[in-house]
Amino acid sequence: MSAIPAMQVDLSLGVTAPKGFRAGAAAVGVKKLSEKPDVAVLACDAEAQAAAVFTTNKVVAAPVVVSREHLTRRRTIRGVVANSGNANACTGKQGLADARQMARLAAERIGCPAEAILVASTGVIGRLLPMDKVKAGIDWASSGLCAGPEADLSFARAIMTTDTRPKQAGVRLAIRDCTVTVAGATKGVGMIAPNMATTLGFLTTDAPVRAPLLKGILRRAADATYNCLTVDGHMSTNDTLILLASGQALAGAGKAAAKPIAAGSREAAAFEAAVTAVCDSLARQIAADAEGGTKVIEIRVTGAASGAEARRAAGAIANSPLVKTAFFGEDPNWGRIVSAAGYAGISSGPETMRLALGDVVIFDRGRPTDADEARLKAVMKAHDIAVHLDLGAGRGRARYLTCDFSYDYVKINAEYTT
């Protein structure tokens, strides 16, 4: 697990904060209640180096198939087109044709080949896109492309499904005496039936980074943040996280300054830290806005026999409905936490374990402690709760972000009937 760098994250920065990007959005009624924006376009002024990670679900949505195809053929991209309200998943050949058509329509407006466009969708599964509406949305969004705080927020709003607020974050850092920006927008895991937890994330930067280095950085940043975030363990068909680098931050600073950042350099490390910090902020915003969630719970597992064991243990704790309902009830039910670790395929037993809720150690080497009830209650009452399980078996460590499980989770996911 990479540590999450302590960097100053600015929530007023969005996808057009780095130089070289413009965004636009439109409300055309792909979402049922139609005043809300539901089509978004992100355009790069010139070819941008690109990296992306996608869902590993075998049931994969058409836009993911198309974006993957485009990225295997090209390492630079000119734009992204996205819609909310319809996932274009489980829609067969017509769905694939529609996703390709979305890329073509955006490409015509931006002035590039269709393959230079990435496509992302989020929303209900198993329904065909209303392509007349989508086409109108792409036209409208493309005609209003611009940069700045308003464009950032319209883009962030247009990808929302059941999110209660837009989610964006950015970091500024100095590289070769120039200011470089990394920023992004994401959507949360609201799961109103029949919608799914289809998480999308769009990151932009004006740092000069080539696609191969960009890919490694995005993969590691996603592993440490998005891939350690769970609301209910149900992996979606549409998950997409894209990172585009325009390289324009240093464009005016002479030839040497514009040289791409080299893998393994101090600059690369600083840039990776910035990308990770932005992803971490976006993932936390998702956890905080999770439908039905009332608390954000950070689970740290240390002392595991391996990193993989640590990750499995943290994931099992984060996904256990028994653990999550206990947090909703503010019940320090530590037996559920240690037993979830126990079934996660770890090689050590309770006799070396130590569990703390907040700063209160409640279980130590196979035995409950005489933990102070009042302090424990205060920990459980807080909105943000830290769980630290040390397995006492090695040096493996991992971290997971999750939320609790409330009546509203059941309400949101059961009551709305198709």
Next chain:
Amino acid sequence: MSAIPAMQVDLSLGVTAPKGFRAGAAAVGVKKLSEKPDVAVLACDAEAQAAAVFTTNKVVAAPVVVSREHLTRRRTIRGVVANSGNANACTGKQGLADARQMARLAAERIGCPAEAILVASTGVIGRLLPMDKVKAGIDWASSGLCAGPEADLSFARAIMTTDTRPKQAGVRLAIRDCTVTVAGATKGVGMIAPNMATTLGFLTTDAPVRAPLLKGILRRAADATYNCLTVDGHMSTNDTLILLASGQALAGAGKAAAKPIAAGSREAAAFEAAVTAVCDSLARQIAADAEGGTKVIEIRVTGAASGAEARRAAGAIANSPLVKTAFFGEDPNWGRIVSAAGYAGISSGPETMRLALGDVVIFDRGRPTDADEARLKAVMKAHDIAVHLDLGAGRGRARYLTCDFSYDYVKINAEYTT
């Protein structure tokens, strides 16, 4: 996956229905509300061949440690002592000493070595057993050992935690012109905080079966039933399923008739079918009584590339909170079902999938069908719902039993605060 045999299961038969077993129970206040029985003893009149399967959780309760020990040293057993209301888990050395003491106390009353006794506990984790009460309970239960319907029900009641009714089942079959009985009792997965889903099962038979054959049969029966049952995917620290064979059914029928059933024989197959049918009934009774569950859902996956893929897919569907809340809401949200299969590590995609809810095919080869809404509504309204996903990729098949996820699940597991 073994198919579940269609056998006549009799719910009036319990642990003393087979010849050679007696049971007793006592209410001594290990459970908080003390009128309910909470200590049980099952005694074999003579040495019984024994097999057991236990939780694979690394955080394992003291009684499981002790029972495993005893079974590695002996293949015959004289009795079982069990309590509800306290799991004796995460209780360190004292917990282990207490579990051994339970075996010793029961052994004194039955008249055998302590190692001839198996121990099982269920209930709250992380608290020491009130051994004075437990001792009184073992004395009381042992003094009232007898066979018959009343003894069966007292035993089944004494192992209940949050079950709303006792759970038992039996099968009679003819072997060598004699009537052989297989019967058992189990407890359900009620999970009132701070209790856990600690499932215990006790099976008895008077068939003449040696321990090695018994072990294989129990393992396969558990795999096809108990191990395909999930309420929330949280594996407990105490899971124990025991099968004891007295061999007394054929004792009066002459020397040839009393010969142990041979592995691979037609008799062995009939006996295994009976054990599986009893386990299947017990598992269904657990699913039907699951706390917060309003429906029993049977998930069949066929056409998988392998049996392991089928099992993973069925398990992912059965454990997904998104799928379970949709069933609670009677919402035919099939996108959640196919996407759960998609993230289970299967090798095929949606283009070969076919999904039916009840007898209504709703998704076929990557596309939604024009399923009849009224028929679909009727399927979703039923208490028992069959889900059949064919992956169209091979011959692997699996089956899972589960329940839905309701407000009561959250209530039961969150509201009761320690």
